[in-house]
Amino acid sequence: MTSTPKIWHATVLTLFPEMFPGPLGVSLAGKALASGLWALEARDIRDSATDRHRSVDDTPAGGGPGMVLRADVLAAAIDAADSAPERQKDRPKDRPRLLMSPRGRPLTQSRVAELAAGPGPMIVCGRFEGIDQRAIEARGLEEVSVGDYVLSGGEVAAMALIDACVRLLPGVMGKVASGADESFSHGLLEYPQYTRPQEFEGRPIPEILLSGDHARVAAWRQAEAEALTKARRPDLWAARQAQTRPAQTRPVQTRPGQKRPKNTTEG
Numbered sequence: 001m002t003s004t005p006k007i008w009h010a011t012v013l014t015l016f017p018e019m020f021p022g023p024l025g026v027s028l029a030g031k032a033l034a035s036g037l038w039a040l041e042a043r044d045i046r047d048s049a050t051d052r053h054r055s056v057d058d059t060p061a062g063g064g065p066g067m068v069l070r071a072d073v074l075a076a077a078i079d080a081a082d083s084a085p086e087r088q089k090d091r092p093k094d095r096p097r098l099l100m101s102p103r104g105r106p107l108t109q110s111r112v113a114e115l116a117a118g119p120g121p122m123i124v125c126g127r128f129e130g131i132d133q134r135a136i137e138a139r140g141l142e143e144v145s146v147g148d149y150v151l152s153g154g155e156v157a158a159m160a161l162i163d164a165c166v167r168l169l170p171g172v173m174g175k176v177a178s179g180a181d182e183s184f185s186h187g188l189l190e191y192p193q194y195t196r197p198q199e200f201e202g203r204p205i206p207e208i209l210l211s212g213d214h215a216r217v218a219a220w221r222q223a224e225a226e227a228l229t230k231a232r233r234p235d236l237w238a239a240r241q242a243q244t245r246p247a248q249t250r251p252v253q254t255r256p257g258q259k260r261p262k263n264t265t266e267g
């Protein structure tokens with residue numbers, strides 16, 4: 001059996017579809033969108049409202065300020081997006097279903113890479129105080145956060161996620177497409193970048209970068225990346241240390257009933 005590769009497709013469920021493509025329609029992502037390297041569909045949650053007033057929200061059960069997006073309306077919007085005729089033949093039903101949410105797991109470059117490698121997600125954008133918990137559970141939504149701060153809606157967060165995915169799609173970044181050198185790709189922040197002019201307000205470009213010695217440049221960049229990561233993101237540095245620690249510094253494995261050797265240094 002042969003299957004034609006489908007383009008990466010993001011479906012966004014929002015109360016403000018007019019916000020899209022917005023920033024995703026310009027520069028790298030916008031050019032790629034225009035040339036059909038990926039597709040974007042923004043669907044209005046309000047189209048799934050059933051009453052005369054097309055209401056999508058109501059007051060929180062138990063009291064409190066603000067409004068909550070109704071579970072029935074949102075579930076209907078998700079189902080409608082899944083059963084759209086073009087969806088049936090084009091896109092697998094098992095695509096990730098995300099909910100942008102400050103309670104979610106913080107988005108990382110590795111999750112972005114996974115999402116970019118898949119068929120493309122459906123993304124629900126919350127508004128108001130958030131959405132009825134039962135819609136999250138009944139439709140198996142994965143909550144994703146873009147940081148420990150609260151936005152007024154999920155749209156800007158969804159744009160950040162889509163933008164991060166799109167630049168990793170084949171053909172979008174041209175020759176630099178690997179992204180292999182970038183922040184986070186090796187658990188490190190990126191080294192500082194410079195370009196002309198050679199001197200700016202009395203600040204020269206570090207000499208080593210003009211030396212033409214690729215090995216020295218690479219070593220300098222690696223050292224800078226490590227120093228930056230240590231200073232700014234001790235959490236990333238610790239995680240990297242735990243991953244890259246050489247085997248001999250790990251505790252020696254012992255089988256059950258076997259005594260741990262007294263001297264664990266290997267040579």
Ligand code: SAH
Nearest residue numbers: 100101126129130145146150151153154157
């Ligand atoms: N009362 C909620 C916040 C609601 S903000 C709470 O305290 O958790 C309204 C919507 O904005 C959310 O439903 C979510 O979709 C989006 N949003 C806000 N902050 C976000 C963040 N840091 N990451 C992802 N989405 C966010």
